[in-house]
Amino acid sequence: MAYLEPAPIKDKENPFESMMSRFHTAAQKLGLDDETYEVLKSPTKQVIVNLPITMDDGTKKVFEGYRVIHSDILGPSKGGVRFDPDVNLDEVKALAAWMTWKCAVVDIPYGGGKGGIKCSPWEMSVGELERLTRAYTQSMYEIFGPDRDIPAPDMGTGPREMAWMMDEYSKAHGRTVNAVVTGKPLVLGGSLGRVEATGRGVMVSTLVALEKLRINPAHATCAIQGFGNVGSNAALLLEERGLKILGISDHTGAYWNDQGIDIQEAIAYRAQNGNNLEGFKGGEMVTNEELLIAGVDVLVPAAKEDVITIQNADKIQAKLIVEGANGPTSFRADNIIHEKGVWVVPDILANAGGVTVSYFEWVQNRLGYKWTRERVNRRSDRIMKEAFERVYHTAQEYGVSMRIASYMVAISKVAETYKYRGGF
Numbered sequence: 001m002a003y004l005e006p007a008p009i010k011d012k013e014n015p016f017e018s019m020m021s022r023f024h025t026a027a028q029k030l031g032l033d034d035e036t037y038e039v040l041k042s043p044t045k046q047v048i049v050n051l052p053i054t055m056d057d058g059t060k061k062v063f064e065g066y067r068v069i070h071s072d073i074l075g076p077s078k079g080g081v082r083f084d085p086d087v088n089l090d091e092v093k094a095l096a097a098w099m100t101w102k103c104a105v106v107d108i109p110y111g112g113g114k115g116g117i118k119c120s121p122w123e124m125s126v127g128e129l130e131r132l133t134r135a136y137t138q139s140m141y142e143i144f145g146p147d148r149d150i151p152a153p154d155m156g157t158g159p160r161e162m163a164w165m166m167d168e169y170s171k172a173h174g175r176t177v178n179a180v181v182t183g184k185p186l187v188l189g190g191s192l193g194r195v196e197a198t199g200r201g202v203m204v205s206t207l208v209a210l211e212k213l214r215i216n217p218a219h220a221t222c223a224i225q226g227f228g229n230v231g232s233n234a235a236l237l238l239e240e241r242g243l244k245i246l247g248i249s250d251h252t253g254a255y256w257n258d259q260g261i262d263i264q265e266a267i268a269y270r271a272q273n274g275n276n277l278e279g280f281k282g283g284e285m286v287t288n289e290e291l292l293i294a295g296v297d298v299l300v301p302a303a304k305e306d307v308i309t310i311q312n313a314d315k316i317q318a319k320l321i322v323e324g325a326n327g328p329t330s331f332r333a334d335n336i337i338h339e340k341g342v343w344v345v346p347d348i349l350a351n352a353g354g355v356t357v358s359y360f361e362w363v364q365n366r367l368g369y370k371w372t373r374e375r376v377n378r379r380s381d382r383i384m385k386e387a388f389e390r391v392y393h394t395a396q397e398y399g400v401s402m403r404i405a406s407y408m409v410a411i412s413k414v415a416e417t418y419k420y421r422g423g424f
């Protein structure tokens with residue numbers, strides 16, 4: 001196996017490097033052959049576009065957009081589109097690969113892709129965002145498609161942006177093609193349960209992990225970083241299951257309450273406050289860094305990559321980390337966390353509830369039929385629990401962390417499919 005040289009170490013955290021390091025370790029444990037390693041290590045397609053947009057003041061501004069297809073071995077590529085000023089090609093490449101592994105872990109028939117536009121959505125008007133989203137979709141006519149590549153929401157995007165994408169794609173094809181994106185508004189063929197699906201999957205993973213750790217959820221405390229789609233829904237559902245949420249945060253700061261934050265109140269405040277928590281009075285202000293190392297049972301990072309690094313990993317006090325975000329822990333922090341005995345439910349397992357319900361949305365669109373919320377939740381909870389057990393048993397069998405086990409489960413499935421499809 002020629003690929004077994006150690007990966008070069010760079011100074012700065014890099015999500016693609018983190019993804020590759022775990023992929024490399026899992027491939028070694030599986031004894032993956034060189035050819036399959038070579039096929040799976042690099043994305044199938046990488047597209048970079050320049051999008052000139054007329055701003056509200058009449059000036060033109062050019063935005064850089066990306067779509068990376070990591071793999072289409074298991075089926076059409078699937079993955080969100082992120083609007084954020086930090087978006088870059090390495091980040092999108094890592095996020096696309098994580099989608100391949102995530103879909104394989106939960107056993108849904110998709111490959112992995114991801115997209116993004118380098119922009120600050122909170123500084124743009126609705127009109128500017130609509131023009132940008134439509135221009136991005138136009139530039140991806142040849143990439144997107146219900147049988148090719150299916151976008152969904154990620155950081156900075158939601159049902160509104162998915163509606164614009166669906167409409168723009170449909171216009172170009174002269175018919176309504178609602179299965180081309182998921183995470184749409186309900187009236188456009190969105191699925192009941194999709195908005196809260198990722199947070200729900202985080203909740204299900206947390207409860208299964210607490211059971212394994214023999215911690216009673218009714219006595220457990222929790223801190224959640226990020227209070228957007230994933231963080232706020234996870235907070236609400238975990239609070240409903242009895243956990244006391246002592247701390248929450250977003251990009252404006254972190255809020256702490258020893259008695260527990262009232263999550264309904266925080267959600268209502270955020271909705272009336274331009275989608276952020278600035279000025280929230282339901283807790284005292286602390287820093288995001290303090291929140292991450294606070295004395296709680298469960299820590300849910302649900303914002304960005306590389307927030308748990310070698311700088312703070314040894315200070316983490318939580319017994320359990322459930323990764324709502326993609327890539328919140330850098331690979332250099334993995335060993336420190338593992339040696340401290342902190343249990344990690346990794347991103348590609350913990351946050352897979354979103355893509356699972358996206359799959360249900362796509363299935364419903366293709367059937368022309370709508371499922372009840374009860375059916376969506378029941379099926380996604382089952383898929384999440386089964387995936388958890390698959391990863392847990394692999395971790396036990398090989399004596400590896402849940403993270404490496406999840407990559408092993410995923411890589412085995414993709415590699416086996418690749419062989420059957422006759423890739424060599």
Ligand SMILES: NC(=O)C1=CN([C@@H]2O[C@H](COP(=O)(O)OP(=O)(O)OC[C@H]3O[C@@H](n4cnc5c(N)ncnc54)[C@H](O)[C@@H]3O)[C@@H](O)[C@H]2O)C=CC1
Pocket residue numbers: 153154155156157198225226227228229230231249250251252276288302303304305324325326327351352354355
């Ligand atoms: N939306 C979805 O269905 C899924 C999202 N994810 C991942 O979950 C994470 C969050 O995504 P969403 O909730 O959809 O995004 P969002 O845009 O709805 O919310 C992001 C949240 O993170 C906060 N944030 C940003 N920078 C921060 C910082 N430096 N410190 C603390 N908080 C910060 C924002 O203020 C906001 O509250 C991302 O890593 C995303 O890739 C993963 C699976 C599915």
Ligand SMILES: O=C(O)CCC(=O)C(=O)O
Pocket residue numbers: 078079080081102150151152153154182183326351352354355356358
């Ligand atoms: O719902 C989807 O298709 C993808 C969601 C996503 O981008 C993710 O899981 O990171």
